[in-house]
Amino acid sequence: MLSCRGSAAGGGTGATAPPGEKLNRRQKGEDRMRKYGQGGRLEKVICNGCGKKLVVEDGIVREGVLSIDHVWDYFSEKDGEIHHLDLCESCCDRLAGELRIPVEVEEQTELL
Numbered sequence: 001m002l003s004c005r006g007s008a009a010g011g012g013t014g015a016t017a018p019p020g021e022k023l024n025r026r027q028k029g030e031d032r033m034r035k036y037g038q039g040g041r042l043e044k045v046i047c048n049g050c051g052k053k054l055v056v057e058d059g060i061v062r063e064g065v066l067s068i069d070h071v072w073d074y075f076s077e078k079d080g081e082i083h084h085l086d087l088c089e090s091c092c093d094r095l096a097g098e099l100r101i102p103v104e105v106e107e108q109t110e111l112l
Contacts, residue, residue, distance in 0.1 A: 034084070041059040047087055065087065
């Protein structure tokens, strides 16, 4: 199950935060989920759910990935925190299958 503290269960980061504590970017070390090269070009994306290294070519992820960048607000116990995570398509499907209310899916009629 996905956790809103630290990383997803079995996630790709080698470090974990003690219960109730945040894991800052320095503690994540080389196993952070996204790695950027010189000039800010994306080089690596790792799924937070299973640790799979996703295919990145020319700075673009070349397979299905759900990327979330969420700023927690005042009414949350995580006020002031920003959480970043990437899930591969398999982990996204697994997580969606665990939800009590199904994910709403619609077809995109105009592909760019």
